[in-house]
Amino acid sequence: MDVIIEQCLNGLSLGSLYALIAVGYTVVYGIVQLINFAHGEIFMVGAFGSLTIWLLAGSPTDMSIGFALGVMLPLMVIGGIIFSVLTAMLTEKIAYKPLRSAPRLAPFISAIGISVFLQELVRLFYGQIPGFPDARNKIKYPTITGISGASVDIGGVQLKMTTVFILCALAICTLFLWFYINRTKVGRAMVATSQDQMTARLMGIDVDHVILSAFAVGAGLAAVAGIAQGLYIGDIGYKMGFMAGMKAFTAAVLGGIGNINGAVVGGLVLGVVEAFASQLGDTAWKDVWAFVILILVLVFRPQGIMGAKVVDRA
Amino acid sequence: MKAYKAAAILTLAASLALATGCGSRTEPTTTEGSGETEDKVAKIGVIAPLTGDLSSFGKGIQYSVQLAVKQANESGAIPGWTLEVVPLDDQATPDVGQNAANQLASMDDVIALVGTMNSSVAQPVQPIVDAANIAMVSPANTNTSLTKGADLENPVRPYKSFYRLCASDDKQGPFAAKYLLTKGIKTAATVHDKKVYGQGLVDAFTEYYEANGGKVVAAETINPEDTDYSTVVTKVKSANPEIVYYGGEYPQGAPLSAQMKDAGLKVAEIGGDGNYTTEYQKLAGEAAEGDLTTSVGAPLDTLDSAKAYLDGYAAGGYDVDPGAYGGYAYDAANVIIEALKTTLKDAADVKSAREATVAAIQNVKIEGATGEIAFDEFGDNTNRVLTVYKSEGDAWVSEYINTIE
Numbered sequence: 001m002d003v004i005i006e007q008c009l010n011g012l013s014l015g016s017l018y019a020l021i022a023v024g025y026t027v028v029y030g031i032v033q034l035i036n037f038a039h040g041e042i043f044m045v046g047a048f049g050s051l052t053i054w055l056l057a058g059s060p061t062d063m064s065i066g067f068a069l070g071v072m073l074p075l076m077v078i079g080g081i082i083f084s085v086l087t088a089m090l091t092e093k094i095a096y097k098p099l100r101s102a103p104r105l106a107p108f109i110s111a112i113g114i115s116v117f118l119q120e121l122v123r124l125f126y127g128q129i130p131g132f133p134d135a136r137n138k139i140k141y142p143t144i145t146g147i148s149g150a151s152v153d154i155g156g157v158q159l160k161m162t163t164v165f166i167l168c169a170l171a172i173c174t175l176f177l178w179f180y181i182n183r184t185k186v187g188r189a190m191v192a193t194s195q196d197q198m199t200a201r202l203m204g205i206d207v208d209h210v211i212l213s214a215f216a217v218g219a220g221l222a223a224v225a226g227i228a229q230g231l232y233i234g235d236i237g238y239k240m241g242f243m244a245g246m247k248a249f250t251a252a253v254l255g256g257i258g259n260i261n262g263a264v265v266g267g268l269v270l271g272v273v274e275a276f277a278s279q280l281g282d283t284a285w286k287d288v289w290a291f292v293i294l295i296l297v298l299v300f301r302p303q304g305i306m307g308a309k310v311v312d313r314a
Numbered sequence: 315m316k317a318y319k320a321a322a323i324l325t326l327a328a329s330l331a332l333a334t335g336c337g338s339r340t341e342p343t344t345t346e347g348s349g350e351t352e353d354k355v356a357k358i359g360v361i362a363p364l365t366g367d368l369s370s371f372g373k374g375i376q377y378s379v380q381l382a383v384k385q386a387n388e389s390g391a392i393p394g395w396t397l398e399v400v401p402l403d404d405q406a407t408p409d410v411g412q413n414a415a416n417q418l419a420s421m422d423d424v425i426a427l428v429g430t431m432n433s434s435v436a437q438p439v440q441p442i443v444d445a446a447n448i449a450m451v452s453p454a455n456t457n458t459s460l461t462k463g464a465d466l467e468n469p470v471r472p473y474k475s476f477y478r479l480c481a482s483d484d485k486q487g488p489f490a491a492k493y494l495l496t497k498g499i500k501t502a503a504t505v506h507d508k509k510v511y512g513q514g515l516v517d518a519f520t521e522y523y524e525a526n527g528g529k530v531v532a533a534e535t536i537n538p539e540d541t542d543y544s545t546v547v548t549k550v551k552s553a554n555p556e557i558v559y560y561g562g563e564y565p566q567g568a569p570l571s572a573q574m575k576d577a578g579l580k581v582a583e584i585g586g587d588g589n590y591t592t593e594y595q596k597l598a599g600e601a602a603e604g605d606l607t608t609s610v611g612a613p614l615d616t617l618d619s620a621k622a623y624l625d626g627y628a629a630g631g632y633d634v635d636p637g638a639y640g641g642y643a644y645d646a647a648n649v650i651i652e653a654l655k656t657t658l659k660d661a662a663d664v665k666s667a668r669e670a671t672v673a674a675i676q677n678v679k680i681e682g683a684t685g686e687i688a689f690d691e692f693g694d695n696t697n698r699v700l701t702v703y704k705s706e707g708d709a710w711v712s713e714y715i716n717t718i719e
Contacts, residue, residue, distance in 0.1 A: 278534075
């Protein structure tokens, strides 16, 4: 029984990371129908951004719990978000906006280019900054007192504090997203633009601004995921974005691409399926089961778990 | 105009990607000759991971070969000839290594090769260099089939040109099992990364361990691309092993150790030489304390024979430590140089000396940095010393030195 609960927690942690990244894919796809393959790298930049803040703060190791949770962690989260959001907005301006009227495949290819570029940029140049670790190898992520480290035993079940952190982060981000989409002007404009870009433009919505905001929101959540992953598994590396991006994209499709709630649900489902597939079968087969579930869902519900049927616009 | 701009940016991005992708691969840095312009040049190739996760091992191999070649040139070991080193990056990837091997095979003045580090890279490299009669002396490939073929019951040496200095997986896995059993540890879980090396270690470990009274209570795998191993850890924990045997390399092995301890599985991890680097402690942090690893050979700092090598390496001012394979790479280069003393002396050019060199290495006997070196009928080193190391603080301390048949 304990094992089942622990695998559930493992799955939810992993799934929450997928969910946070998947939101970025789905928001951008909903508005510009672009699969932003560089999004995994935005997640990676977020993790490195927060590490940068920690290094600039003098690499504190033995922090008091108050300082760690009250000062260092918020600073790292904000720093990571700033790095990610700026990178995402810059790539949108440089690599996607000029291609907005080009055929659909052109921005897709430039997304792959940006992905390679960002990986190599971090790999080759991060370690060149004086006092910064060489990013060509994996880097140990800072330990934050109160979150990192050994798990707590609750009635036989091992609960990692990083799991609590990840679940809280997902809850807060989901609430924020709900508020942002439903209660702010930019959020409403996003919904309008995703429904009908031309009409939205005619109604006086600055579509370029809306698209930029979509990239920024996705990047912010990806940065939170990057920090959460660093704390959860204890190391980061320039390659971390590739696999995570793939899985998150899968989660977005599973949940129904274009649907934000779907991305969250898809992420959690994928994480939990992976965890139980490793527990019940051979661990080597966990990805196989994850994708079997994806195929089954898409066969019977092509629009994904929560996706709406697309009505062809006349 | 817009389309033009976009095209320009795409081209720029593509060329940047190409430049960063290939840059480090095609710059063979060569060691200086003795300055006499009359000398003919023979080149020794190095194929190793010079970039990426495993670059600290790969650089240790490259620098050690360069050190050996520098010393040979300075002492004029082969009259009339100057040796040069051609280091090529394989990025620890089979197809990149294959390209590097083709590149070497197409160069007329290459006489021999030291490499590779990964067994999975050695597999495609072997037939290419063998076809060109280039002798390949491996400092680090531990997969058994490289010298004995796929069928261990009826071993057949697949390539006459392939020699190796380190003990193979069929020795390292049983050696770890032997150590655990002498310590009275009877239940273990195994985890491997599904690569040739990791799986080979675990298979050999399991066979010896179970045949001699141990019990493997859980056998799991991870994906090397994955970073989160918590589901595997939870599963292993429910089987209550006394130790976890890991077949793979430190970029996954060290985080696995950290995640084990975080999740309350507070037993040691024991790995193969892929974990034997201080990068392991850097990545795993405090979780590494008490972890174990086996590695080929005896620790260089306990060997009198290695003193000259270590002093020379330290004096060279290289930017990484010799690593697990530096000593073997140095010896591999010296084995080649020893053979060249007879085969290259009267040769007209490099290409005509290749075949004789391949044959001459079989009979080379030297006192190397890692001990006495000679080859058996499969091209394996007859000196099969291994060591168990224990992690203390941020270093590996030798715990148990022994031999295995």
